[in-house]
Amino acid sequence: MCGMDNIPIDYELEDEVWEEELQDSQQTAFLGSIVRQNETEQEAQATLEELGRLADTAGIMVLGAYSQKRNQPERATFFGRGWLDEIATKMQQAQADVLIVNEELTPMQGRNIEKEFDIRVIDRTEVILSIFHNHARTREARLQVKLAELEYQLPRLRRLWDHFDKERGSARVSGGAASRGMGEKQIEIDRRLIRQNIRKIKDALETVTKQKHTQRKMRDSALKICLVGYTNAGKSTLFNLLTDAEVLVEDKLFATLDSTSRQLKLSTGEPVVISDTVGFISRLPHHLVASFKATLMEVQDADLLLHLVDASDEMHDYYIAQVNEVLESIDAHEIPQILVFNKCDLLHEDFIVLLKRRYPDCVLVSAREDIGVLDLLEQVEKELLDARKITIKLGFDQGSLRSKLHEIATIHSEDYSEDGVEVKLTISARDLHLVSDYIVHNSKD
Numbered sequence: 001m002c003g004m005d006n007i008p009i010d011y012e013l014e015d016e017v018w019e020e021e022l023q024d025s026q027q028t029a030f031l032g033s034i035v036r037q038n039e040t041e042q043e044a045q046a047t048l049e050e051l052g053r054l055a056d057t058a059g060i061m062v063l064g065a066y067s068q069k070r071n072q073p074e075r076a077t078f079f080g081r082g083w084l085d086e087i088a089t090k091m092q093q094a095q096a097d098v099l100i101v102n103e104e105l106t107p108m109q110g111r112n113i114e115k116e117f118d119i120r121v122i123d124r125t126e127v128i129l130s131i132f133h134n135h136a137r138t139r140e141a142r143l144q145v146k147l148a149e150l151e152y153q154l155p156r157l158r159r160l161w162d163h164f165d166k167e168r169g170s171a172r173v174s175g176g177a178a179s180r181g182m183g184e185k186q187i188e189i190d191r192r193l194i195r196q197n198i199r200k201i202k203d204a205l206e207t208v209t210k211q212k213h214t215q216r217k218m219r220d221s222a223l224k225i226c227l228v229g230y231t232n233a234g235k236s237t238l239f240n241l242l243t244d245a246e247v248l249v250e251d252k253l254f255a256t257l258d259s260t261s262r263q264l265k266l267s268t269g270e271p272v273v274i275s276d277t278v279g280f281i282s283r284l285p286h287h288l289v290a291s292f293k294a295t296l297m298e299v300q301d302a303d304l305l306l307h308l309v310d311a312s313d314e315m316h317d318y319y320i321a322q323v324n325e326v327l328e329s330i331d332a333h334e335i336p337q338i339l340v341f342n343k344c345d346l347l348h349e350d351f352i353v354l355l356k357r358r359y360p361d362c363v364l365v366s367a368r369e370d371i372g373v374l375d376l377l378e379q380v381e382k383e384l385l386d387a388r389k390i391t392i393k394l395g396f397d398q399g400s401l402r403s404k405l406h407e408i409a410t411i412h413s414e415d416y417s418e419d420g421v422e423v424k425l426t427i428s429a430r431d432l433h434l435v436s437d438y439i440v441h442n443s444k445d
Contacts, residue, residue, distance in 0.1 A: 029055055030091050031065040033102035034073055046315045047282055051102045051124060058130045063094050077116065078109045088117040098122055104285055107156045125152060125285045132288075140208055147201045148288045154194050157187045212297060222271035223384050223410065223426065225264065226299045228327065229308035230319040231279025234342040238308060238367035239276040242377075259298045266381050271410075275302075280326045282319075289329060299332050304384050306376075311341035311355065311364070338363060338379055345369045390427065392438040395420045401434070 031051050035044040044067060052062045068083045077084060078101060087099060098120040099113070105123040113121045129149050136142040227235040239245060243262035264274040275298045289296070299305070307323060309316050320339070327333045339359055344352065345366040352364065363379050365372035394402055402421065405411065409427040427435065 027059070028061045028063050028094075028096045029098045029100045030087060030094070030096045031055070031062055031100050031102065032079060032087060033065070033067045034079070035067045035069045037069075037071050042315065043318060046318065047102060050282065051100060051127070054124070054127045054131065055100060058127050058134075060098075060100070060127070063096050064090065066090075073103070073109075076109065077112050078103075078105055079113075081116075084113065084117050088119050091119055100124070100127060103283060107158065110156065111158065124283060125288065128281075128285070128288065140205075143201050143204055143208070147198065147205065148285075150194050150198050150201070154191065154198075157190050157194075209297065222263075222273045223303045224298075224301060225272060225274040225304045225306060225380065225384070226302040227274065227276050227306050227308055228299060228323060228337075229279060230310070230323055231281050233279065233308045233310045233319075234367045235276055235279065235308050238306075238340075238342065238365070238373075239274065241367050241370060241373060242274060245276075261298070266377065266384075272380075272384065274306075280323045282322045284326060289326065296330050296332075299327070299335075300330060302332070302335055304380065305332070305335050305337035306340050306380070307337045308340045308342050310343055312343040312346040316341075336383055338376070338383060340365055340376060342367055345371055384426075389425075390432075390435070390439050391422060391424045392435045393420050393422050393440045394438055405435070 031048060033044065033048045033051070035041075048065050048067065052065060055062050066083075066087060068079050070080065074080055079087075090096075091099065099122075101121060101123045103123060104125045105113075105121070110121055110123070113119065129145070129152060132141075132145045133149065136145045227239055229235050239260070239262075242264055245260065245262050259275050259277045261273050261275040264272045266272055277296075277298055305327075307320070309320055313319065324333060327335075339362040341355060341359075341362055341364045343366055344364040345368070347355070347364075355364070356362065363372060363376045365376055367373075402414075402423070405423065405425060405427070408431050409425045412424040412426070414424075415422040422440070425435075
């Protein structure tokens with residue numbers, strides 16, 4: 001994917017104090033999570049371990065992890081007050097800097113926990129934003145991260161200024177009233193500035209989206225494949241193997257943040273573009289997904305998704321469901337997909353038999369050991385090309401449909417006759433219904 005440095009954007013990106021605070025001062029942490037009645041112990045443990053990996057990626061050392069069983073979070077403090085009392089004591093004994101909560105806290109919950117129990121608290125979203133901030137490389141990704149940061153920050157300004165006033169209060173020799181209320185005035189100023197910046201960034205990203213749409217129309221009508229999957233499933237390793245690219249491969253969550261596209265050579269010679277995308281994760285905040293609309297266009301515009309799964313992870317069924325939930329949230333769940341189980345070299349033969357029995361259409365590969373890739377490419381060609389190369393006959397009064405087909409399909413030829421236009425094309429399965437009544441020949445027959 002092209003960099004965004006040539007896009008005329010007048011918004012200057014600057015680091016915020018609140019971002020640096022997470023990276024520099026919170027070095028040790030306790031993790032806190034609620035286990036609901038409908039959650040299995042395995043699922044609860046998996047999300048807590050995942051939070052630990054997020055903390056590690058953000059440069060935070062985890063000193064302990066604790067859960068509380070309850071059906072719903074406490075409205076005022078998320079956890080029960082007795083539980084928080086115990087955690088605050090343990091944090092003080094361990095000299096932990098911060099409590100990281102495994103969900104997104106409301107601004108009120110964050111303020112109440114810090115005020116009543118005298119501990120620093122951040123939530124899962126803030127940790128993810130910190131990681132995204134560090135991993136954003138292109139201007140587009142940095143804009144998307146900044147938008148997510150500002151939208152997260154806006155309702156939490158009061159808490160940020162509470163910290164500021166508290167620090168100033170402790171530094172003052174005498175507690176005069178001259179500076180009291182300073183935070184209140186500054187909150188209104190900050191809110192106005194943040195809203196202005198959000199509008200500027202949204203305008204800039206809208207320009208990015210429009211330019212991508214225009215570039216897509218101008219490009220040759222190559223079919224498009226997107227690699228999707230839970231973070232750390234091995235997407236970048238497989239992408240490098242398929243395209244001879246050199247995308248960063250790292251055993252960290254969200255090592256890939258910017259989507260990267262390359263040409264994929266198939267035996268048919270058909271032009272195909274494949275993109276590596278950001279890894280999905282459970283409990284990914286909806287507003288963060290919305291901020292990455294421009295990047296996720298790569299997924300929404302795909303003709304085929306390769307849903308990569310770490311087959312060696314015993315939680316793979318859960319991760320498959322989590323990825324499909326995200327795909328549904330961005331209206332990409334109806335795009336045809338091939339389920340690709342990676343790291344099959346780590347599996348016992350008996351487990352492979354069970355896996356194929358449960359997912360009969362899956363493909364097993366090892367991107368690291370270059371196993372099963374030819375089988376995958378064969379399945380890709382079957383999904384992309386065999387079922388979709390067709391010939392249709394349209395009347396002269398169907399110009400709007402012909403125009404739409406030039407946007408969504410690969411047009412091979414158009415032959416005009418007295419009674420209409422014969423069009424040979426390759427079209428994705430999701431769009432096949434648009435022309436099913438006009439098919440006169442199917443190339444696979």
